[in-house]
Amino acid sequence: xxxxxxxxxxxxxxxxxxxxxxxxxxxxxxxxxxxxxxxxxxxxxxxxxxxxxxxxxxxxxxxxxxxxxxxxxxxxxxxxxxxxxxxxxxxxxxxxxxxxxxxxxxxxxxxxxxxxxxxxxxxxxxxxxxxxxxxxxxxxxxxxxxxxxxxxxxxxxxxxxxxxxxxxxxxxxxxxxxxxxxxxxxxxxxxxxxxxxxxxxxxxxxxxxxxxxxxxxxxxxxxxxxxxxxxxxxxxxxxxxxxxxxxxxxxxxxxxxxxxxxxxxxxxxxxxxxxxxxxxxxxxxxxxxxxxxxxxxxxxxxxxxxxxxxxxxxxxxxxxxxxxxxxxxxxxxxxxxxxxxxxxxxxxxxxxxxxxxxxxxxxxxxxxxxxxxxxxxxxxx
Amino acid sequence: xxxxxxxxxxxxxxxxxxxxxxxxxxxxxxxxxxxxxxxxxxxxxxxxxxxxxxxxxxxxxxxxxxxxxxxxxxxxxxxxxxx
Numbered sequence: 001x002x003x004x005x006x007x008x009x010x011x012x013x014x015x016x017x018x019x020x021x022x023x024x025x026x027x028x029x030x031x032x033x034x035x036x037x038x039x040x041x042x043x044x045x046x047x048x049x050x051x052x053x054x055x056x057x058x059x060x061x062x063x064x065x066x067x068x069x070x071x072x073x074x075x076x077x078x079x080x081x082x083x084x085x086x087x088x089x090x091x092x093x094x095x096x097x098x099x100x101x102x103x104x105x106x107x108x109x110x111x112x113x114x115x116x117x118x119x120x121x122x123x124x125x126x127x128x129x130x131x132x133x134x135x136x137x138x139x140x141x142x143x144x145x146x147x148x149x150x151x152x153x154x155x156x157x158x159x160x161x162x163x164x165x166x167x168x169x170x171x172x173x174x175x176x177x178x179x180x181x182x183x184x185x186x187x188x189x190x191x192x193x194x195x196x197x198x199x200x201x202x203x204x205x206x207x208x209x210x211x212x213x214x215x216x217x218x219x220x221x222x223x224x225x226x227x228x229x230x231x232x233x234x235x236x237x238x239x240x241x242x243x244x245x246x247x248x249x250x251x252x253x254x255x256x257x258x259x260x261x262x263x264x265x266x267x268x269x270x271x272x273x274x275x276x277x278x279x280x281x282x283x284x285x286x287x288x289x290x291x292x293x294x295x296x297x298x299x300x301x302x303x304x305x306x307x308x309x310x311x312x313x314x315x316x317x318x319x320x321x322x323x324x325x326x327x328x329x330x331x332x333x334x335x336x337x338x339x340x341x342x343x344x345x346x347x348x349x350x351x352x353x354x355x356x357x358x359x360x361x362x363x364x365x366x367x368x369x370x371x372x373x374x375x376x377x378x379x380x381x
Numbered sequence: 382x383x384x385x386x387x388x389x390x391x392x393x394x395x396x397x398x399x400x401x402x403x404x405x406x407x408x409x410x411x412x413x414x415x416x417x418x419x420x421x422x423x424x425x426x427x428x429x430x431x432x433x434x435x436x437x438x439x440x441x442x443x444x445x446x447x448x449x450x451x452x453x454x455x456x457x458x459x460x461x462x463x464x
Contacts, residue, residue, distance in 0.1 A: 137420055174440060174441075174444065175444065177444075177446070178440070178441070178443075178444025178445070178446075179413075179420075179444065179446065180420040180423060180424070181423070181427075181440065181443040181444040181449070182440065182444045184440075229440070230439070230440040231439070231440025231441075231443055231444055232424075232440075234420055234424055235424050235428070238420070238421060238424065315421065374421075377419060377421065377422070380397070380398070380399050380400070
């Protein structure tokens with residue numbers, strides 16, 4: 001296994017950092033405060049090729065391998081301070097575009113993937129419900145087949161991109177008694193009869209990424225929009241979660257790297273008691289711990305890229321990477337604030353936002369507790 | 382049907398219950414309702430059986446808990462699908 005970037009991947013990553021610094025740098029503090037999603041930045045990312053990364057060229061994408069996609073997301077995380085935008089793109093990619101790519105019919109792929117790649121369509125994922133979060137397959141949203149369509153009824157919670165989405169990959173059960181094997185995946189256009197977006201959900205962090213509830217009330221979905229086989233939606237969902245856990249935190253690697261650079265620069269420049277604060281071991285050690293976390297988290301993520309690029313499963317590896325990286329990200333964000341002292345606590349310093357954004361990483365795509373359950377299960381426990 | 386049962390026993394022991402005694406994995410041991418087969422493992426098992434025997438379970442066959450709770454139930458369904 002060689003996890004070093006190839007010249008082409010390095011080129012992609014360097015370009016992503018440069019693109020993010022120059023094109024995605026707007027008034028982040030104000031937009032974070034207002035919780036404002038930027039469609040303009042979304043389109044810029046699509047024009048750069050981000051939304052098409054894992055999609056083959058024949059469907060309008062770039063056909064990049066997984067390791068390249070991870071390298072680009074790491075670069076964006078380093079250069080772009082809008083973690084909410086990157087979170088929205090990640091949700092779009094791994095829980096909407098990729099399931100359609102892997103489980104969709106040829107017709108579905110041709111119909112939806114080009115728009116998902118070029119920025120015209122925004123994807124969302126509806127799985128969690130008011131009473132089924134971690135226990136996602138206990139969902140209550142019901143799908144009843146009637147002729148050439150399914151009728152869906154139910155509510156989906158915590159849907160990233162809901163208000164701005166055009167296409168929702170959502171899951172419903174044929175019959176709760178069938179358990180995991182009653183779940184079906186669907187591709188739902190926002191304009192289908194019976195789809196409505198309920199209240200906006202405000203969040204602690206990732207505030208520029210929109211989130212709301214989606215309600216299906218006698219929603220009519222053509223049978224042609226079933227995603228995967230009837231009753232095998234859990235397979236589609238598990239696959240999308242594996243992809244999301246594998247790749248969603250790659251951008252956080254970049255953010256952790258940016259935090260380290262920022263802290264090193266500050267610790268060299270800021271003087272107290274007649275010398276740079278970096279010369280005090282208590283300060284330097286914090287930055288060292290941040291560096292160790294980054295360097296130990298990074299191979300976990302790139303190993304997943306290697307596994308997936310070689311056609312191997314990465315269920316346990318994705319859970320381990322998600323668990324370790326998210327918890328490292330929170331710790332390092334706290335350390336970065338501590339290095340900056342009182343300045344770090346101020347909004348203007350832009351570190352407190354990283355911390356608020358980081359906390360979410362321990363919750364979305366399965367909490368840390370669920371990641372541990374998955375790892376234990378894969379260990380035969 | 383007995384060859385399917387023995388194949389299932391081997392596969393479940395190897396993939397999901399390493400180190401478990403073969404005698405303990407009886408034909409009527411509940412696997413799904415007891416939680417031994419969680420959602421990931423159940424989907425893996427069903428996909429594997431479809432591939433190995435060249436059959437396809439429809440949603441209501443696979444979703445019927447009785448069909449996939451025990452080795453007995455699974456072997457019976459697989460045998461009937463094989464024809």
